Amino acid sequence: MDAAPMTPSATGSVRIEHEIGLHARPSVKLTQLAKTFDSKIEFAASPEGPWVDAKSIVKVMGSKTPQGTVLHFRAHGQDATAAVQALIALVERDFELAS
Amino acid sequence: MNKGDNTPLPAGEGLGVREATTMLRLVGTPASPGLACGPIFRLDPVERGARGLASSGEEREAIAAAMESAQRALAELSARAADEEAAAILAFQLALLEDEEITGPTCASIDAGAPADSAWRQVMDALIGDYETAEDPYFRGRAADLRDLRDRVLDALVGGAEHSIPPGAIVLAEDLAPSRFLAADWGDGGLVLQRGGTTGHVAILARSRGVPMLVGVDLSSIAPCDEALLDAHEGSLVLGPDAPSRHDFERRRALHAERARADALHLDAEASMANGERVQVLINVARPEELSGIDPEHVDGIGLVRTEFLFHARDQLPDEEEQYRVYRYIAKWAAGRPVTIRTLDAGGDKPIPGFTRAEESNPFLGVRGVRLSLRRPEVLMVQLRALARAAVHGNVKVMVPMVTLPDELAQCRVLLAQAVRELLASGVQAALPPLGMMVEVPAAALSMEAFDADFYSIGSNDLLQYLMAASRDEPELAALASPGPAFWRLLREMAQHGRSARREVSLCGDLASDARYVPQLLRCGLRALSVAPASLASVKAAVRRS
Numbered sequence: 001m002d003a004a005p006m007t008p009s010a011t012g013s014v015r016i017e018h019e020i021g022l023h024a025r026p027s028v029k030l031t032q033l034a035k036t037f038d039s040k041i042e043f044a045a046s047p048e049g050p051w052v053d054a055k056s057i058v059k060v061m062g063s064k065t066p067q068g069t070v071l072h073f074r075a076h077g078q079d080a081t082a083a084v085q086a087l088i089a090l091v092e093r094d095f096e097l098a099s
Numbered sequence: 100m101n102k103g104d105n106t107p108l109p110a111g112e113g114l115g116v117r118e119a120t121t122m123l124r125l126v127g128t129p130a131s132p133g134l135a136c137g138p139i140f141r142l143d144p145v146e147r148g149a150r151g152l153a154s155s156g157e158e159r160e161a162i163a164a165a166m167e168s169a170q171r172a173l174a175e176l177s178a179r180a181a182d183e184e185a186a187a188i189l190a191f192q193l194a195l196l197e198d199e200e201i202t203g204p205t206c207a208s209i210d211a212g213a214p215a216d217s218a219w220r221q222v223m224d225a226l227i228g229d230y231e232t233a234e235d236p237y238f239r240g241r242a243a244d245l246r247d248l249r250d251r252v253l254d255a256l257v258g259g260a261e262h263s264i265p266p267g268a269i270v271l272a273e274d275l276a277p278s279r280f281l282a283a284d285w286g287d288g289g290l291v292l293q294r295g296g297t298t299g300h301v302a303i304l305a306r307s308r309g310v311p312m313l314v315g316v317d318l319s320s321i322a323p324c325d326e327a328l329l330d331a332h333e334g335s336l337v338l339g340p341d342a343p344s345r346h347d348f349e350r351r352r353a354l355h356a357e358r359a360r361a362d363a364l365h366l367d368a369e370a371s372m373a374n375g376e377r378v379q380v381l382i383n384v385a386r387p388e389e390l391s392g393i394d395p396e397h398v399d400g401i402g403l404v405r406t407e408f409l410f411h412a413r414d415q416l417p418d419e420e421e422q423y424r425v426y427r428y429i430a431k432w433a434a435g436r437p438v439t440i441r442t443l444d445a446g447g448d449k450p451i452p453g454f455t456r457a458e459e460s461n462p463f464l465g466v467r468g469v470r471l472s473l474r475r476p477e478v479l480m481v482q483l484r485a486l487a488r489a490a491v492h493g494n495v496k497v498m499v500p501m502v503t504l505p506d507e508l509a510q511c512r513v514l515l516a517q518a519v520r521e522l523l524a525s526g527v528q529a530a531l532p533p534l535g536m537m538v539e540v541p542a543a544a545l546s547m548e549a550f551d552a553d554f555y556s557i558g559s560n561d562l563l564q565y566l567m568a569a570s571r572d573e574p575e576l577a578a579l580a581s582p583g584p585a586f587w588r589l590l591r592e593m594a595q596h597g598r599s600a601r602r603e604v605s606l607c608g609d610l611a612s613d614a615r616y617v618p619q620l621l622r623c624g625l626r627a628l629s630v631a632p633a634s635l636a637s638v639k640a641a642v643r644r645s
Contacts, residue, residue: 062229
């Protein structure tokens with residue numbers, strides 16, 4: 001009955017500056033990076049959710065998140081902290097799309 | 100491979116024999132310039148068979164194999180894709196194939212007794228429906244990528260539809276999916292579509308790969324023939340050409356090839372005339388996506404951004420925030436170079452349902468351009484606010500279309516100043532951009548000094564047809580609708596006014612994109628030309644030869 005707190009979890013937030021928001025290119029980059037981690041990773045446009053599976057292109061694109069949105073990440077799993085850090089860094093460097 | 104490909108259409112009466120088929124010339128709109136000659140390949144939509152149901156285990160294996168084969172094909176295309184536009188489409192499709200949100204429901208449906216093809220189709224169609232009905236035109240555009248992926252997997256499952264495009268063919272089709280375009284080995288071939296536009300995905304891909312392409316060609320009643328000549332400079336398709344037209348075509352092709360090789364050398368150089376005088380060569384942009392394949396270093400700015408794309412194919416007009424983001428994106432792309440954004444030019448040949456007048460007897464002479472904007476100030480105001488906000492991020496200039504009388508421009512100036520005032524008063528960053536006018540009505544062209552404009556841009560398409568009273572869409576009147584002495588005289592006077600009033604006068608109509616007219620435009624005194632991106636190299640080269 002005590003298992004839950006044993007799993008590491010992490011949260012963090014970052015504002016999307018990319019001109020067109022979470023469209024195909026940035027969404028693909030986000031899911032590709034998320035899949036390199038074992039943790040369950042989700043994001044939402046508000047701390048209250050609704051939460052979106054960051055490893056699913058259908059869900060990420062389906063969120064239709066516009067530019068200027070503050071993305072809240074949360075991850076559960078052994079590499080949760082590294083995952084949240086990496087995803088925030090991806091958004092911060094504009095999905096590697098900025099020249 | 101399958102018989103449906105080259106559907107021979109019934110030949111005209113008495114023309115049963117192939118040799119007797121007469122040469123047929125069709126016209127269309129060039130979407131990507133170039134010349135091609137080759138065997139015709141008709142790509143018609145194929146009826147797919149349905150799959151017989153096997154055990155759910157076998158169906159799961161079948162869908163897994165089909166998805167794997169689609170994945171291999173896409174990965175291979177992706178490895179060959181040279182530009183960002185193509186890479187993004189393919190990466191998106193590859194990501195979808197790996198998504199459990201798609202594989203999960205498909206397998207669940209198979210386990211519940213559905214055949215693999217209908218399970219896959221059902222899941223994809225639901226997703227496609229979501230995208231097709233999205234409010235954002237960007238998402239509606241992605242529906243084509245999803246349909247394309249659906250069909251690719253279905254082809255692998257059911258077979259029969261895998262008609263690969265033979266290399267070097269002139270492909271005639273109603274429409275073509277981007278990934279089909281990317282899969283083909285175009286060689287010296289070309290593409291002719293019945294539907295599709297010059298700013299669609301495939302058109303952008305064709306231009307970046309140099310594949311000649313025409314759109315808007317009526318392919319409904321063509322007779323069978325083996326060969327075609329495609330001229331995507333002048334916009335013609337000749338089916339079953341005779342020897343003289345073939346000969347003429349070869350001559351033109353050699354000429355163009357030589358010219359293109361020479362032109363390409365001028366792309367990254369500034370355009371100066373033989374006497375050293377500098378000429379600004381800017382580009383016309385109809386959709387921001389077009390910018391992805393262009394190096395800002397190659398242009399002197401953007402001489403015309405058409406904003407109609409923001410208003411088309413949607414249920415509600417775009418709000419200030421959406422417009423602001425697009426304008427800012429374009430302004431930032433130009434990195435300090437001038438970006439002239441035209442306020443909504445609806446009406447005439449650009450109707451917008453729910454905005455333009457529905458039943459005008461003569462829309463070209465009706466309530467269009469600024470005439471409509473001033474009657475719907477609430478719509479214009481949203482655009483002016485978005486433009487004033489974008490002006491903070493770059494060298495934005497605002498241009499008003501169809502101005503006929505000075506008061507129309509004066510009213511726009513008042514509204515623009517009001518927009519800036521209101522934004523600043525509510526703490527929003529804004530700047531007052533220069534306000535200029537498009538000169539396309541002869542009355543305005545003949546009285547330019549009466550207008551309080553910061554700059555002028557000549558809209559040669561409309562100016563010419565209003566001056567000559569001849570529609571540019573009427574093939575029979577082509578000779579009337581081309582520039583003659585009256586037109587050149589008007590141009591000279593406008594350029595002269597610009598010089599004496601120290602106001603920039605540029606030209607942004609189709610005329611500037613046609614290298615043949617460049618020397619005459621320069622002789623009239625014009626020193627700023629805004630051209631189609633595909634014509635950048637040829638226009639710069641023409642300037643340097645002048």
